[in-house]
Amino acid sequence: MVTFVEEDPLPLWIKTAHSQVMIFIGFGCLLAFFRFYGFSGMVFNFLTATFAIQWAILIQGFFQFYYDGKIHLGVINLLNAEFACAVVLISFGAVLGKTSPVQLLVMALLEIPVFSVTEWAVLKYIRINDAGGTILIHLFACYFGLGVTFMLYRPSLNNGHAKEITSYPSDILSVMGTLFLWVFWPSFNSALTFKGDDQHRAILHTFIGLSSSTITAFALSALFNKRGKLTMADIQNVTLAGGVTVGASVDMMISPVAAYALGVMGCTACFFGYRYLTPFMAQHMRIQDQCGIHNLHGLTGLISSTAGICAILLATEETYGPSMYQIFSHRAPPVGDPKLLELQKLIPGLKPGLGRTAQEQALYQVAAVFTTIAASAVGGLLTGMVMKLSFMASPSDKDCFDDELFFDMPSDFNSIEELKTPMSNDEKGQLSSADTKV
Amino acid sequence: MVTFVEEDPLPLWIKTAHSQVMIFIGFGCLLAFFRFYGFSGMVFNFLTATFAIQWAILIQGFFQFYYDGKIHLGVINLLNAEFACAVVLISFGAVLGKTSPVQLLVMALLEIPVFSVTEWAVLKYIRINDAGGTILIHLFACYFGLGVTFMLYRPSLNNGHAKEITSYPSDILSVMGTLFLWVFWPSFNSALTFKGDDQHRAILHTFIGLSSSTITAFALSALFNKRGKLTMADIQNVTLAGGVTVGASVDMMISPVAAYALGVMGCTACFFGYRYLTPFMAQHMRIQDQCGIHNLHGLTGLISSTAGICAILLATEETYGPSMYQIFSHRAPPVGDPKLLELQKLIPGLKPGLGRTAQEQALYQVAAVFTTIAASAVGGLLTGMVMKLSFMASPSDKDCFDDELFFDMPSDFNSIEELKTPMSNDEKGQLSSADTKV
């Protein structure tokens, strides 16, 4: 049974609506970048997102909002479910173009419970600071997706696929998706922070991180191109690295300069990941990361987690004042500690914590990173095994990256396809980078 | 003369802005699904919407916000006018591709007053519960549109039209429109509910209804397709059925399970309506419902109204507590009733009502449904007669679904048109479904 909790829903709904724009429109457009796979990119994103959110409401409801024999339902559940949904969609990026909708639904069906259990265990037992969801959302999604794609390895696709290309309109559509993600990312990163100053910092740090990574992405794209030209795949993906990289410390007093630096670092790692790591992983590790989620969510997530740990180690009462025990709530004194009463005089309503030191909290963060990576990788491998079962209607290698397998196509699609046969040398050179998007 | 009312405008403006995104961008993209009629779909939507909102501000202002010799103007009028505008745009869907801008403006010119009078009469004399606007918005718009298209019947178009097809980019654009409508629909359905819990329920029920209808639409689309493929028209339209279907009971305590079931029912009715009812109406009843508004707004509206009546009949003080008299405000005791004073102790500021029983309120809802359908159908028929007058510049059958009649076209439009002549068999088979969109 499901009931409602009382609360004024508008502020939460606004953040939820912004997150929905990112998920349905931002991701949907971004994933529609293949020339012959635009319907699938946008529509499978729609289908998978809708299914994942519903499923996450139930599963998270059971783990986090279940008491008095009921799942308690409110806009906050919706927001949490959108985050879980984002996890599935990021993982989807690893196998874009190579999976049937049935496979995607099965992936969501299995990923959501693994994610929810991991989230519940980490939040309940390890207890971490992770306002932007770097560890639980981005790292989990990345390593789960890599696990799945490892199992779905298709050796023949390592030589490229004739349809694995973009087109003029599909590249523009994909940039639009990037812009929607860019614009609303501060809402996403600040959605679950404390009100007031913490939220303020989360908005600004996210904006600053995105800005610096955007500028850096343009610079690197032009500098490392033979003819000094820009590559659309970089603009569609690498620009967003900063949003992930500031995540783990987004509500802390890391200073705008640090947020800026994080954006630059995350962007740089992401850029070179696309150039060198993704092809290497495909050739030598059987990991075909179609949209390069390991660059945009994995490498940046690791940098972000490290930065979060540094910020935790550096946090002192001198800098934060007593509000430190709000942001780092597990460092607040436990029930019964006389210091708690003292602090509650300064901050009425301060909740008792676990009395952890900075070092202890940092260790717990490290534990959370490893736990999350392990759980997600194992979960991904097992899920990939299930998705490989023959009745999952996996497309043949030849039919990858092609809408025609799944949709009744309008007649102009044939004339688009005729352009397919003669592929310019220019384009062949781009395959390895087109290979590695999102 | 027009003056302003005092109020903090931000919360209302946010909902209005969300509604504007739905109207200008959501509808605009959705209606741009024809291959040769993208300019018209998007731009006539823009023109008609702008005109309808202005006109509705005046007309509704006169009926609902006129006192002290002035129309009182605030963001709330804007929001109400956007709803009236949505009515016109839904009706527009019935005649898309077959009308000149002059005809559309005349339709808006006549539909807004008929709508405003009906709205005013229903709200003032019949007094109903209809938070999501199922009866007044969706049913009115649907039967008005059917009335218009009945008068504008074009027998030759029953055999299909060479330009009545979509294209790869136009289908993607139309899905984007669907996504914008999907994402912001909870704002639309909750805009006029009470604050707090009612709004909360409205947001969640709308989300749940949309989710279940989306999943159902994908399933039905694949199941009833000969080759198990998805049809874009279903994804663009049928997915949205749940948003309408939860409308009439969206703020009531119907439970999430009921909202889910309503989404499934509405979606199923809508899907089979597109498959069987729309072609039947075109062939046998002279009703060419171009975008299938009878499926997405009529059938769903009838289901929703019925569900609303059931929810009213089932509502008891045990379930709702004294807040029942807020949601079902006409059931509150009238002025002078001692029970009113008692309730006002529990809920300060509770307004006196009409002292109706649940059964009475249900009968009034039924009366409102029939009144609305009758008024809209008659209004639509008369409006269609006016639109048929010769100086309305109605396009010839041959020129339907073609931007060239109304716009200076860029030169690549000719090369798009060359694709027109050879039409594949595949496409001919789709005509009857392309026939029935939105």
Added chain:
Amino acid sequence: MVTFVEEDPLPLWIKTAHSQVMIFIGFGCLLAFFRFYGFSGMVFNFLTATFAIQWAILIQGFFQFYYDGKIHLGVINLLNAEFACAVVLISFGAVLGKTSPVQLLVMALLEIPVFSVTEWAVLKYIRINDAGGTILIHLFACYFGLGVTFMLYRPSLNNGHAKEITSYPSDILSVMGTLFLWVFWPSFNSALTFKGDDQHRAILHTFIGLSSSTITAFALSALFNKRGKLTMADIQNVTLAGGVTVGASVDMMISPVAAYALGVMGCTACFFGYRYLTPFMAQHMRIQDQCGIHNLHGLTGLISSTAGICAILLATEETYGPSMYQIFSHRAPPVGDPKLLELQKLIPGLKPGLGRTAQEQALYQVAAVFTTIAASAVGGLLTGMVMKLSFMASPSDKDCFDDELFFDMPSDFNSIEELKTPMSNDEKGQLSSADTKV
């Protein structure tokens, strides 16, 4: 060093997010209207906007938010920086298609400081009423852009350029940009007004102005077209004139009728500007205003400033009550004036002003208009000189309006280009109007 100010960020962030949608998505799509320059229009907008905002945060921070040895940073700085960014993007419209990204970054690098100094000087010393930013944003941006394009004059382009054309999909994309700007413009114009009534008026006046200019634009476009057809360039640009025209008096009690009239006037001036003034300026004054910013921001800005001055002259305490001294804050009595104490009893917290009369304030407004135009024109000319330096990688005349110079292009771009050679007569006739967009 940069620190944060305490404040609940959500209301400001929502307005900032709306402004970001306008800047990144609205402008981005609008500027992507050229057939072979869609990547550049959208992506250079992204690059320039991101750079301009960062740079403006620093420069405005130094001029407006610097005290105690620190720049104080909050969402409000972000919002102010978005406005500065809008200035750069409007100026960008004058040179669209004829500049390299390096040139655009240099333009932003120089324009932001000139703008910030002008803004700071006008706000600190002249002190004006300009809620919608007509003088400081639109007029500044326009004359700066004209100054730049005067210096970058390319005589050969006065005869048109083969690639200076739109396409079917690019025109649709551009209309989408217009719609995003249209929908969120009330947020932009009301972002910096007082809370409550002033904001309410700003939202409504902007909506009314946009509505009337949209209707007028459609009417003029059809009336002045030889065959009564609509021109997409008008719909993409002229419809928006009302948003600028109401700007300077947007929060004043000008009455909705006046807002409506301003929309009609601004739209008419803008429309005829595109038809007659822009070609004249290109042929005879060496000013090639690519997107016609002088029509959409200059002419409308001048009308708006004049209307603002009239509204100031007509403002009396009878109409406004004591709140007049809040809106026209410089007319409030200065410190020490006994009338100030009296007013502060009516409006607690009223800030002391300068005790200006209406006539004095009007003169200061005039001074601000001339100061802004002079500063921006000179700044634009000097910036244009710098941008002309040879190492700025300015594209050759032949390479203008072509993405291929700056991007690795997908293979279908070549097939798009093949359509280029045979240009219809119809299209040649449109060149002068395609010449003059945004």
